[in-house]
Amino acid sequence: MMPVGLTHFLVLGAILFCLGLLAVITKRNAVTVLMGVELIINAANINFIAFARYLDKDLDGQMFGVFVIVIAAASAAVALAIVLNIYQRMRSVNLDEADSLAG
Secondary structure: OOOOOHHHHHHHHHHHHHHHHHHHHHOOEHHHHHHHHHHHHHHHHHHHHHHHHHOOOHHHHHHHHHHHHHHHHHHHHHHHHHHHHHHHHHOOOEOOHHHHOOO
């Protein structure tokens, strides 16, 4: 059986990043776009922890990973509050209609 190396983690991170980027670029639903942003953040998190693991700096990568997760949770809460406000005003979470919030 082949051991899991740094390349495997980097490929996983690249796949997650591409899927998140695809969701952000192509989807019109605000909740789906937020999930795409979370995928991008988690892909970067996997890369941080993988590099820290293979450079023998275990705690540095894990601490940075925990910090990124906390920041992502806080930003997701703010973004979800914004989406709920958009839905309350427009009865839709379609991002094409969100450009008419002025007024």
